[in-house]
Amino acid sequence: MNTFLSLALSGLQFGAMYGLVAVGLTVLLRSANVPNFAQGAFGLLAAYVGWDLATHHHFSPAAATLAGIAAATALSYGSNRFGLSRIPTEHHLAVVIFTIGLTFAINGAVQVAFGTDLQQFPNPLPTTFMTVSSFTFSLTSVVTIVAGAVLAVSTSLFFRYARYGLAIRATASDPVSAEYLGVNAARMTSAAWIVAGILAGITGVLVTSQTYLGPSVMDDLLFPAFTAGALGGFASFEGVFAGGLILGLVQSFGAGYVTASFAQSLVFIVLLLVLVVRPQGIFGSREISRV
Numbered sequence: 168m169n170t171f172l173s174l175a176l177s178g179l180q181f182g183a184m185y186g187l188v189a190v191g192l193t194v195l196l197r198s199a200n201v202p203n204f205a206q207g208a209f210g211l212l213a214a215y216v217g218w219d220l221a222t223h224h225h226f227s228p229a230a231a232t233l234a235g236i237a238a239a240t241a242l243s244y245g246s247n248r249f250g251l252s253r254i255p256t257e258h259h260l261a262v263v264i265f266t267i268g269l270t271f272a273i274n275g276a277v278q279v280a281f282g283t284d285l286q287q288f289p290n291p292l293p294t295t296f297m298t299v300s301s302f303t304f305s306l307t308s309v310v311t312i313v314a315g316a317v318l319a320v321s322t323s324l325f326f327r328y329a330r331y332g333l334a335i336r337a338t339a340s341d342p343v344s345a346e347y348l349g350v351n352a353a354r355m356t357s358a359a360w361i362v363a364g365i366l367a368g369i370t371g372v373l374v375t376s377q378t379y380l381g382p383s384v385m386d387d388l389l390f391p392a393f394t395a396g397a398l399g400g401f402a403s404f405e406g407v408f409a410g411g412l413i414l415g416l417v418q419s420f421g422a423g424y425v426t427a428s429f430a431q432s433l434v435f436i437v438l439l440l441v442l443v444v445r446p447q448g449i450f451g452s453r454e455i456s457r458v
Contacts, residue, residue: 172302174423175416180308182415183315184374186408188385188392189399190319191366193407196396197326198339198359204266205246206392207385208273209364210371213239214288214380215281217372221289228289236368242273243364248357270386278382288375311373312412318369319408322362326404335359391418394438400448410449 188206195201217235220226226234246269254261295306326332337345338355346352375384391414398410417437422430441448 169302170423173304174419176304176308178416178419179312179412180377180415181419182395182412183312183408184370184388184411185391185395185414186411187315187318187366187370187373188388189395189407189411190322190404191363191370192392192396193399193401193404194322194359194363194366196401198335199247199356200339201251201262202266203363204263204389205269205273206363206367207371207389208270209239209243209367210369210374211277211382211385212242212273213368213371214375214384215277218286218288218375218380219281222286231289232372235372236365239368239371240361240364243360243367244357247360252353252356274382274386283382286380288372288380290376307377311377314373315408315411318366319404322366323404325362331355331358391434394434394441396448397438397441398449402448406448413449 188210191206192203195203195206213235215235216238217231220234221228221231250269251262251265254265290307296303297306298304326336334345334350335355335358337348338350338352339359342352345355370388371385374388378384392411395411395414396407398413399405399407401407414434414437417433418430421433
Protein backbone atom coordinates (compact mmCIF):
# COMPACT_ATOMS: atom_id res chain seq x y z
CA MET A 168 0.00 0.00 0.00
CA ASN A 169 2.84 2.37 0.85
CA THR A 170 4.39 1.72 -2.57
CA PHE A 171 1.12 2.65 -4.25
CA LEU A 172 0.81 5.85 -2.21
CA SER A 173 4.43 6.81 -2.87
CA LEU A 174 3.97 6.35 -6.62
CA ALA A 175 0.71 8.29 -6.54
CA LEU A 176 2.24 11.21 -4.64
CA SER A 177 5.30 11.28 -6.89
CA GLY A 178 3.08 11.17 -9.97
CA LEU A 179 0.92 14.03 -8.72
CA GLN A 180 4.02 16.07 -7.82
CA PHE A 181 5.57 15.76 -11.29
CA GLY A 182 2.13 16.03 -12.86
CA ALA A 183 1.70 19.39 -11.16
CA MET A 184 4.93 20.55 -12.80
CA TYR A 185 3.73 19.35 -16.20
CA GLY A 186 0.41 21.04 -15.56
CA LEU A 187 1.99 24.38 -14.66
CA VAL A 188 4.03 24.45 -17.87
CA ALA A 189 0.86 23.49 -19.77
CA VAL A 190 -1.04 26.36 -18.11
CA GLY A 191 1.64 28.80 -19.32
CA LEU A 192 1.43 27.33 -22.84
CA THR A 193 -2.36 27.64 -22.78
CA VAL A 194 -2.18 31.31 -21.80
CA LEU A 195 -0.39 32.17 -25.04
CA LEU A 196 -2.28 29.71 -27.21
CA ARG A 197 -5.62 31.14 -26.12
CA SER A 198 -4.66 34.82 -25.98
CA ALA A 199 -2.07 35.19 -28.75
CA ASN A 200 -2.40 31.97 -30.79
CA VAL A 201 1.29 31.26 -30.17
CA PRO A 202 2.66 27.76 -29.40
CA ASN A 203 5.50 29.00 -27.19
CA PHE A 204 8.28 26.41 -27.26
CA ALA A 205 10.40 28.82 -25.18
CA GLN A 206 8.14 28.52 -22.11
CA GLY A 207 10.53 26.08 -20.45
CA ALA A 208 13.56 28.22 -21.33
CA PHE A 209 12.00 31.21 -19.54
CA GLY A 210 11.68 29.05 -16.42
CA LEU A 211 15.29 27.90 -16.82
CA LEU A 212 16.50 31.51 -16.82
CA ALA A 213 14.50 32.22 -13.65
CA ALA A 214 16.09 29.26 -11.90
CA TYR A 215 19.66 30.19 -12.90
CA VAL A 216 19.25 33.85 -11.97
CA GLY A 217 17.79 32.88 -8.59
CA TRP A 218 20.50 30.29 -7.98
CA ASP A 219 23.29 32.72 -8.88
CA LEU A 220 21.91 35.45 -6.60
CA ALA A 221 21.44 33.06 -3.68
CA THR A 222 24.79 31.29 -4.12
CA HIS A 223 27.17 34.06 -5.13
CA HIS A 224 25.49 37.26 -3.99
CA HIS A 225 24.05 36.11 -0.65
CA PHE A 226 20.41 36.83 -1.46
CA SER A 227 17.87 35.05 0.70
CA PRO A 228 16.10 32.14 -1.08
CA ALA A 229 12.85 34.14 -1.16
CA ALA A 230 14.47 37.28 -2.62
CA ALA A 231 16.46 35.22 -5.14
CA THR A 232 13.29 33.39 -6.18
CA LEU A 233 11.41 36.65 -6.75
CA ALA A 234 14.33 38.09 -8.73
CA GLY A 235 14.45 34.98 -10.92
CA ILE A 236 10.71 35.16 -11.62
CA ALA A 237 11.09 38.86 -12.47
CA ALA A 238 13.89 38.02 -14.92
CA ALA A 239 11.75 35.37 -16.64
CA THR A 240 8.83 37.80 -16.84
CA ALA A 241 11.00 40.55 -18.33
CA LEU A 242 12.43 38.16 -20.92
CA SER A 243 8.97 36.88 -21.84
CA TYR A 244 7.67 40.44 -22.28
CA GLY A 245 10.76 41.50 -24.25
CA SER A 246 10.59 38.47 -26.54
CA ASN A 247 7.16 39.54 -27.69
CA ARG A 248 7.65 43.31 -27.58
CA PHE A 249 10.92 43.41 -29.52
CA GLY A 250 10.74 40.18 -31.49
CA LEU A 251 7.54 38.26 -32.03
CA SER A 252 5.30 41.32 -32.42
CA ARG A 253 7.24 42.18 -35.58
CA ILE A 254 6.25 38.89 -37.23
CA PRO A 255 2.82 38.93 -38.94
CA THR A 256 0.45 36.67 -36.98
CA GLU A 257 -0.63 34.81 -40.12
CA HIS A 258 2.93 33.50 -40.57
CA HIS A 259 2.41 30.60 -38.17
CA LEU A 260 5.54 28.67 -39.18
CA ALA A 261 7.72 31.74 -38.62
CA VAL A 262 6.22 32.15 -35.13
CA VAL A 263 7.00 28.52 -34.25
CA ILE A 264 10.55 28.79 -35.58
CA PHE A 265 11.06 32.02 -33.61
CA THR A 266 10.08 30.39 -30.29
CA ILE A 267 12.22 27.32 -31.01
CA GLY A 268 15.19 29.53 -31.90
CA LEU A 269 14.58 31.55 -28.75
CA THR A 270 14.83 28.34 -26.71
CA PHE A 271 18.24 27.49 -28.16
CA ALA A 272 19.42 31.08 -27.69
CA ILE A 273 18.40 31.17 -24.02
CA ASN A 274 19.90 27.74 -23.32
CA GLY A 275 23.16 28.77 -24.98
CA ALA A 276 23.31 32.06 -23.09
CA VAL A 277 22.64 30.28 -19.80
CA GLN A 278 25.49 27.83 -20.42
CA VAL A 279 27.90 30.66 -21.26
CA ALA A 280 26.89 32.75 -18.25
CA PHE A 281 26.50 30.04 -15.59
CA GLY A 282 28.31 26.96 -16.90
CA THR A 283 27.10 23.44 -17.63
CA ASP A 284 27.70 21.77 -14.26
CA LEU A 285 24.62 20.48 -12.47
CA GLN A 286 23.58 22.64 -9.52
CA GLN A 287 20.88 22.63 -6.85
CA PHE A 288 18.47 25.52 -6.48
CA PRO A 289 17.91 26.46 -2.80
CA ASN A 290 14.46 25.07 -2.01
CA PRO A 291 12.09 27.88 -0.94
CA LEU A 292 9.54 25.28 0.21
CA PRO A 293 9.49 23.44 3.57
CA THR A 294 11.56 20.23 3.50
CA THR A 295 10.03 18.54 6.53
CA PHE A 296 8.55 15.03 6.43
CA MET A 297 5.23 13.90 7.79
CA THR A 298 3.92 10.45 8.70
CA VAL A 299 0.29 9.37 8.42
CA SER A 300 -0.27 5.83 9.70
CA SER A 301 2.85 4.12 8.30
CA PHE A 302 3.20 6.33 5.22
CA THR A 303 5.96 8.96 5.32
CA PHE A 304 5.99 11.74 2.75
CA SER A 305 7.67 15.08 2.09
CA LEU A 306 5.66 18.24 2.74
CA THR A 307 7.32 19.72 -0.36
CA SER A 308 5.40 17.29 -2.57
CA VAL A 309 2.06 18.32 -1.09
CA VAL A 310 2.88 22.04 -1.29
CA THR A 311 3.90 21.65 -4.96
CA ILE A 312 0.60 19.99 -5.86
CA VAL A 313 -1.48 22.51 -3.92
CA ALA A 314 0.51 25.49 -5.26
CA GLY A 315 0.08 24.23 -8.82
CA ALA A 316 -3.67 23.83 -8.38
CA VAL A 317 -3.97 27.29 -6.83
CA LEU A 318 -2.02 28.88 -9.70
CA ALA A 319 -4.14 27.09 -12.32
CA VAL A 320 -7.40 28.19 -10.68
CA SER A 321 -6.08 31.73 -10.11
CA THR A 322 -5.11 32.01 -13.77
CA SER A 323 -8.56 30.81 -14.78
CA LEU A 324 -10.27 33.32 -12.49
CA PHE A 325 -8.04 36.12 -13.82
CA PHE A 326 -9.11 35.46 -17.40
CA ARG A 327 -12.76 35.03 -16.46
CA TYR A 328 -13.36 37.97 -14.16
CA ALA A 329 -10.43 40.41 -14.02
CA ARG A 330 -10.64 43.47 -16.24
CA TYR A 331 -7.30 42.81 -17.90
CA GLY A 332 -8.10 39.13 -18.29
CA LEU A 333 -11.38 39.88 -20.06
CA ALA A 334 -9.64 42.44 -22.27
CA ILE A 335 -7.00 39.86 -23.24
CA ARG A 336 -9.73 37.36 -24.14
CA ALA A 337 -11.57 39.97 -26.18
CA THR A 338 -8.38 40.82 -28.07
CA ALA A 339 -7.71 37.15 -28.78
CA SER A 340 -11.27 36.61 -30.00
CA ASP A 341 -11.50 39.64 -32.30
CA PRO A 342 -8.67 42.19 -32.14
CA VAL A 343 -10.31 44.59 -34.59
CA SER A 344 -13.57 44.78 -32.63
CA ALA A 345 -11.60 45.05 -29.38
CA GLU A 346 -9.72 48.04 -30.78
CA TYR A 347 -13.03 49.71 -31.72
CA LEU A 348 -14.18 49.24 -28.12
CA GLY A 349 -11.10 51.04 -26.83
CA VAL A 350 -8.94 48.03 -25.98
CA ASN A 351 -5.26 48.38 -26.82
CA ALA A 352 -4.65 45.03 -28.54
CA ALA A 353 -0.84 45.28 -28.47
CA ARG A 354 -0.88 46.04 -24.75
CA MET A 355 -3.18 43.09 -24.03
CA THR A 356 -0.94 40.73 -25.98
CA SER A 357 2.03 41.98 -23.95
CA ALA A 358 0.03 41.39 -20.76
CA ALA A 359 -0.55 37.78 -21.82
CA TRP A 360 3.21 37.30 -22.28
CA ILE A 361 3.79 38.80 -18.83
CA VAL A 362 1.37 36.29 -17.28
CA ALA A 363 3.08 33.46 -19.15
CA GLY A 364 6.49 34.69 -17.95
CA ILE A 365 5.38 34.75 -14.32
CA LEU A 366 4.05 31.19 -14.60
CA ALA A 367 7.28 30.08 -16.32
CA GLY A 368 9.41 31.62 -13.57
CA ILE A 369 7.42 29.98 -10.78
CA THR A 370 7.54 26.62 -12.57
CA GLY A 371 11.29 26.85 -13.16
CA VAL A 372 11.93 27.50 -9.48
CA LEU A 373 9.62 24.66 -8.36
CA VAL A 374 11.15 22.15 -10.76
CA THR A 375 14.82 22.92 -10.15
CA SER A 376 14.44 23.15 -6.36
CA GLN A 377 13.10 19.60 -6.29
CA THR A 378 15.15 17.94 -9.03
CA TYR A 379 18.36 19.59 -10.26
CA LEU A 380 19.49 22.70 -12.08
CA GLY A 381 21.04 22.06 -15.45
CA PRO A 382 20.75 23.39 -19.02
CA SER A 383 18.35 20.65 -20.14
CA VAL A 384 16.13 20.27 -17.07
CA MET A 385 13.19 22.29 -18.43
CA ASP A 386 13.44 20.76 -21.91
CA ASP A 387 12.52 17.42 -20.36
CA LEU A 388 9.19 18.89 -19.26
CA LEU A 389 8.16 20.59 -22.50
CA PHE A 390 6.85 17.59 -24.43
CA PRO A 391 4.96 16.15 -21.43
CA ALA A 392 3.50 19.63 -20.90
CA PHE A 393 2.21 19.75 -24.48
CA THR A 394 0.79 16.26 -23.95
CA ALA A 395 -0.91 17.47 -20.76
CA GLY A 396 -2.33 20.38 -22.73
CA ALA A 397 -3.64 17.97 -25.38
CA LEU A 398 -5.25 15.88 -22.62
CA GLY A 399 -6.97 19.00 -21.34
CA GLY A 400 -7.81 20.13 -24.84
CA PHE A 401 -6.11 23.50 -24.26
CA ALA A 402 -9.66 24.54 -23.40
CA SER A 403 -9.42 25.51 -19.74
CA PHE A 404 -6.57 26.13 -17.33
CA GLU A 405 -8.03 23.69 -14.81
CA GLY A 406 -8.37 21.12 -17.61
CA VAL A 407 -4.75 21.27 -18.77
CA PHE A 408 -3.54 21.17 -15.15
CA ALA A 409 -5.69 18.09 -14.57
CA GLY A 410 -4.19 16.65 -17.75
CA GLY A 411 -0.74 17.14 -16.22
CA LEU A 412 -1.80 15.30 -13.05
CA ILE A 413 -3.20 12.41 -15.09
CA LEU A 414 -0.03 12.16 -17.17
CA GLY A 415 2.14 12.29 -14.04
CA LEU A 416 0.19 9.41 -12.48
CA VAL A 417 0.40 7.35 -15.68
CA GLN A 418 4.16 7.85 -15.84
CA SER A 419 4.72 7.16 -12.15
CA PHE A 420 2.74 3.92 -12.10
CA GLY A 421 4.33 2.85 -15.38
CA ALA A 422 7.80 3.36 -13.93
CA GLY A 423 6.90 1.70 -10.62
CA TYR A 424 5.10 -1.36 -11.91
CA VAL A 425 6.77 -1.87 -15.31
CA THR A 426 10.04 -0.06 -16.18
CA ALA A 427 11.31 3.51 -16.27
CA SER A 428 11.89 3.34 -20.03
CA PHE A 429 8.29 2.23 -20.53
CA ALA A 430 7.14 5.23 -18.49
CA GLN A 431 8.85 7.55 -20.97
CA SER A 432 7.14 5.78 -23.87
CA LEU A 433 3.79 6.22 -22.14
CA VAL A 434 3.91 9.96 -22.87
CA PHE A 435 3.88 9.24 -26.61
CA ILE A 436 1.28 6.49 -26.25
CA VAL A 437 -1.06 8.76 -24.29
CA LEU A 438 -0.63 11.59 -26.81
CA LEU A 439 -1.37 9.31 -29.78
CA LEU A 440 -4.45 7.85 -28.07
CA VAL A 441 -5.82 11.29 -27.27
CA LEU A 442 -5.25 12.56 -30.82
CA VAL A 443 -6.94 9.50 -32.33
CA VAL A 444 -9.79 8.88 -29.88
CA ARG A 445 -10.59 12.39 -28.62
CA PRO A 446 -8.59 15.07 -30.47
CA GLN A 447 -10.38 17.86 -28.58
CA GLY A 448 -8.97 16.48 -25.32
CA ILE A 449 -10.63 14.92 -22.31
CA PHE A 450 -11.89 18.25 -21.00
CA GLY A 451 -12.37 19.96 -24.36
CA SER A 452 -15.64 20.27 -26.22
CA ARG A 453 -16.19 19.09 -29.76
CA GLU A 454 -16.58 21.89 -32.30
CA ILE A 455 -19.87 21.86 -34.19
CA SER A 456 -19.90 23.28 -37.69
CA ARG A 457 -23.06 24.09 -39.61
CA VAL A 458 -23.22 23.57 -43.33
